[in-house]
Structures are given as structure tokens and as C-alpha cells.
Amino acid sequence: MIPGAVFIAAAGIVSPLGKGLAATEAALRDNRSGISPLEVFPLLHGTPLPVGQIADSESTLWPPRTHRLAREAARMALAACPEPPDAIVLGCTTGGILTTEQLLRTDERNQQAYRYHGLGSVAEDLAEYCGCTGPALTVSTACSSGAVAIALALNLLRSGRMRRILAGGVDSLSRLTYFGFHSLQLVDRNGCRPLDVSRQGLAVAEGAGLLLLTAERPDTPLAVLLGAGLSCDAHHPTAPHPEGQGALLAMKAALEDAGLLPAAVDYINLHGTGTPDNDLAEAKAIVSLFSTPPPLSSIKGATGHSLAASGGIEAVVSALAVSRDFVPGTTGCGQPDPALQLTPQMACSSQPVATVLSNSFGFGGNNGCLLIGKSGSTLPAAKKEKGDLLAIHGCACLSGAGLKQATLAQLRLGKPVAGMLASDQLAHHLPPKLVRRLKRLSRLALLLASAAHADTGGKAPPAAIFMGTGWGALSETWDFLHRLTESGEQFPSPTDFVGSVHNGPASQVALFFKATGANVTASGGDYSFEQAVLTAQTLLAETGQSALLLGADEGHEPFSRLLDPSIDSGPLADGGGALYVNREPQGARCLMRLLFYGRGNEAELPDRLIAALDGAATMRHTYAAVLAGVPAAKDAQGNGQLDALLARINPDLPVCRYRQWTGEFASASAMAAVMAVSCIESGCVPGTLTGGGDIQLQPAERLLVLGTGPCLTAMEFFRP
């Protein structure tokens, strides 16, 4: 049995209301708004819209603003307990985009200048900063990222394999989000007025909110994280389900997770963005779940909507509410909208608060709800431990050669499959109405997902979606920024903005399957698929639920070359792999799990991996071959790690350096996973891949898929 709840040992917060817990509490008690006209970057014309911005005297390009905000919150959260956390789980949607926007405007071609672009670079930066040697995971589910990151951290701690995790969200203001939300007509020119009868939208904001979560009770915990619930609307790329179905599912899931009834909640921290649609849908969900809703409010009229940071910031505020006994007001709301049938808390009030429900909803209908309780509250019952095995019942991959059959046939002939499948060939497989608004990455994801499901031979559609992508939707991001600049900031494309979010492709997959379970996109450079695997094995239900687990990246000229240091001047490659997984080994094609994900302290990494896999002697008997991911930009480091491992396990162990065959792209390991599944199924590793004879696999023999470079990862694949 494992603990149901974890402790919030400390917290860090940077928001337009101020820095630190005391400043935040004071601003909330004063009902002060931190929203003001945009100053972070200059506009070519027009009146600056109201935003929530942080006073930041630095304006350097490196590290970017998002990274600086994250560091500041991390410094606060770790101030009292500097021992490095076992993992970092960070929600983020902007990464280094504000810096990238500047660089693109000056047509910067030096790849080094873009090194902080990736979302994963923020969590990696924090890991460096605090000396974390475990996984630094990045969750990108748009405006619910921070809450979903905390939900993932909760379940990682429950797995018993970790003791302390730094989790939350961060985002900086950027042109992408400022003009993007404006192009969707979701910004209120008069500032944000959640739940108000005349509300017209949100105020885009920035900030960071981080929790130090611990499995063991610290001396003076700030609060307790009692449970979390995730869901997906599977309704529309941006609009919430009109009846709040997804919101309701997530709130119910959180209550069930914590073993609480709705009546136990005595404050609801609303998502409450101030857009007409969100507030109405959320209100409907609350009215249907709570016969008499407890006090509730939205703080976004004070902080603005800091996107991925908001879930983290509001988790910190919820922890403050239970530890300091107050309910924040709904700053900005003058006259509550009678259509909502709710009575919001208008001004901050001191009153006992034992349990808070905090809502975060995002584009793509990706929802996350957290339950936070007083440190003295009764803890939920212990839970049954989850296994980490994923049973694979179907799979698909996509390479320059085409789908799985074509890809594997070409590999068996010893020919690389690196390349990009032509757009018209991609479109050929997908109905025009379904994909007319989607660019390359979403199309790749849909094709992979539908092919993996078809490969199961008629199993039920997946309920949950877990996706890894190193760079997200490059076409939409590039096109949005290009048109923004080209039109003198006048005509940004709403369609491209919607498509640019990292979780866009996984949301499309959810729409396609009507998958209303958890929907999580992870982004961690060359380890993005591994992050999605870890997320899936941590979050997927033990029974009754199947998931689609995929990794994909698109090649984009010229964006990919600017961002991915492993890409040289040769032709681009892209694609990925998808697995239909559940916890049911009966009838499965193959079983898999991620066994190790480490970073930092280079010299110790190979030994740590070997220890995690039960030692060199066991590994020697267990593994028949290795598929190794050695990114070109890290080949010296990666090959060094590989040599060190082989020297200890078995110098003659056959190795396939799979990027030689798949080409260089961040989620190439997803394709390698499908190669491994196919080898396990056929009982043979083609000699063409390892540069020797065909390897016939004994029934008990397993395959290892390694990721090398700044992180070292190990996934194993074996017969059921």
C-alpha cells in the first residue's frame, strides 16, 4: 500500500501580485489587482492591452524570461530545504519563445542562440540550478499545465520511487500568447472581470508557482495535496464543452482520488478566466456537482491568466488559503452574472478553510483539478500500489518510408528510413474535413494514432492519450510569428495560434477517439517520448482503461535546423511511433516499461542505470540487444556512455544506433520503441540493424532501448 496524500513542504510564487507567500497573501487580502497595460515588449501600434506582468529589471535574451521566473520561484520553494529534489515536474507552454521571437526578427541563424527555445529547457535549467539528478519532466497541456504537472508529481510520489519533487508551472508573456489570445477575441480590453455579467475575456499574464512536494511529513508542512483528477473534453480545440462535461469529470475524479465527497470542499478556487464561455461552462459543472456550492472565487481578475503558471500559482494560493484561513475574493467582478447561478466570494474574507478544490482547464479541453487540505487534516486512505508495466496491444510508426509495414520492410533490407513523408501522402490517409485546419505535426499524430488503434484488431478506442514531442507544432508556430511580423502585428492568425500549442496534436487525437480520460503532452527534447512513457506508466489506470502513447515530431524548414542541434545540413527527417497500451498482459504483443531516467553527474550515470536494472550480471542474461539513441549533437557523450555500459554488461552485446536508420529528430525513440515491439513479436532482431547476423530471441530475452546524452534513459521490451 502507498500513501494517498503527499505534503506541500514549501512553495515559491512569482505573480503580478508580488513575489513570495507574504506579498501574495497581503495583495489577496487587499483585493489588489496586478493587471496593467503591457510593458514587457514594445508594440508597433495600438494601445497596449491589460496584462499581468512581473516587475523584472533584467531584459537579457539568455536565459529567457520564463527561465528567470522559474528560477526565482524555485529559489523560494527550496530556500528552507536545499537538498535537491528527486525529480522536477514543470508545466510550461512558452519556454524560450520570447527570446526566439526577438531572434527571428533579426534573422539570427546561429543555432546556439536558440538553445533555450524548447519547453524542456526550463525544467532542465531548474534541475541544473538545484542539482536534481532525476527526471526533469515538462508537461504542456496549455492552461492546465501547472495543475497537471502537480497531479503527475503526486502520482510519482505515490509510486514510492521518489521522495521529494519540485512541481508547478511557469510561463512568461510573449508575442505568441499576447497576440494569439487577442486574435481569438478572448482578451478583455477593460481588464479581467471573472464571473461578471459583462465580462469579455481574460488578461494574458506571466508568473511561476512551484510546490516542494514530499512523501514524508516535514516538520511544518504548508498544506497537504489530497488528490488530483484529470480529464479531456474531447469537444473542440479551444472552446470548453458548453455543459462543462470535462470540468465535471475532472472534479469528480479529484474527489474520488482523495476519497472525499463534494460536501468536504469548503472553497473552490475557480479556473474563472473571465471569458464568457469558460465561466459559464465551469459554473454549470459546479452547479451539477455541488448541491450547495461552497464559497468560491477566481483570482484571475487580480493575477491575470498566466497560462501554464496559473495552475501552479493557484495551487500555492490554495495552500495559503488552508494554512492562513482565508478565502480570496473575485477581484474585477462588479456584478455577478445571474446566468451562472453562483454566488462568488466578492472580497477576501478570513474564515476557516480546511479543503480547497482548485480548477485548471486548457485548450484542447485538457483539464486538471487539485484538492489541497490543511496540514492537520485527516489523510486519505492508503492506495493499492500501481504496477509500472504497460501492455502493448497495437502499434504504428511513421518514417520517411511510410507507415509500419513499409518502414520495417525497408529496415530489414538494411536501408535507412530517414526522411519526411510528402504532405500529399500524409493527407491521402486522412479525411479532408478532419484535417483541413491541421498542419504537419497534428497530421502525423492522427495518422499514427489511427494506425496504432487499427493494429489492435478491433479493441475499444483509447480513453487516455499520452504524447511526447520535442518541439511541438513548428509549422503553426513559425507561420503565426511570420504572419504577425509580416503584417506589422496587425493580422495574426487565430488558426495558427490554436494549432501552435504543444498539446494541440494530442487534443486532436482525443477528439478523433472521443477520449475523455487523462490527456497529457510531455516535451523534453530528445527524451520527450521517454517522458510520455513515464507519464503513462504513472497515470494510466490499473483496470478498465486503455491509452494511446505516442511520440512524434515534425521536420520544418528552416525552424528545425535552428532549434535541433542534432540536425545538420542534410535532408530533414521526421515521424514517430504510437503504441496502444493498457495494464492487461493477456493477449498483449509485448510488455514495456521505463526503468531508468537519470541526469546530471556524468561520471555516475552508467553505474546508476546498471544499479536500477538489477546489476550488470542480471542485465547480461536479460538483454539480447540494445537499441541506442545517440543524438548527433551529443555523439561523443552518448557513445562514451554506451561504451561504459557495454564494458560493464557485455562488450559483445549487439547494438543498433537507431538514429542512423530513423534520422535525427527528437522523438526518434518512439520509432525505436515500435522497432523493438516488432522484434519481440517476430522473435528476431534483423542483423542489418546491428551489423551482424540475425539475432533469434529466446522467449525470456528482452530488448533495451536506451537514450543517451545529457540524460540517460532505459526502456525494456519483452514478451508477455
Add this chain to the structure above:
Amino acid sequence: MKGEQHMNELIEELKGKLIDLLNLTDVTPAQFDADARLVGGELGIDSIDVLEMVVMVEKDYGVVINSQEVGEKVFASLTSLADFIRTNAPGKAV
């Protein structure tokens, strides 16, 4: 009549623009019924497309659609959109 001719030309022009803008690859201008329901109809056009059309109308015709009420009337059909552009285009004698 000259006005009617202009109107027909504008409708044909808009058909091409919308097919291109909204990537309606399975629709030809001939199949595009100018009087059929534009949003929420068979073409699958939704709120995001409406916003994209708002931007196009402003960029290409200098006509601003700045409220949801106006938008709902304007985007009822291709004919109503053409009519609104013709009536409101700056500096165009119609």
C-alpha cells in the same frame, strides 16, 4: 445591373478566398452554395474559422467586424458576407 455584376464577382472572389483560407480541399467554387448556411453548416466551419475570416475581411477589404452580433449576421452565408463587404468597404463606390 452593374451592382449585381459586382456582387457576383465578389461572391466568386470570396469563394476562392475562403476555400484557400479555410483549406476546404474537398469543395470546388461551383459546389460552394453562396446562400447555404456558412457557419455550423455542412462545410464544418466553426468559431475559429469565423475569426480567421474576420481577419481576412479586415486585411483584404478594410472592413472591420467588431462584435459577435454583427458577426453572426455577416457570416450567415457567403451572400450576406459579400453584401456586408460591399456596403461597408471604404472608398468603394457601389
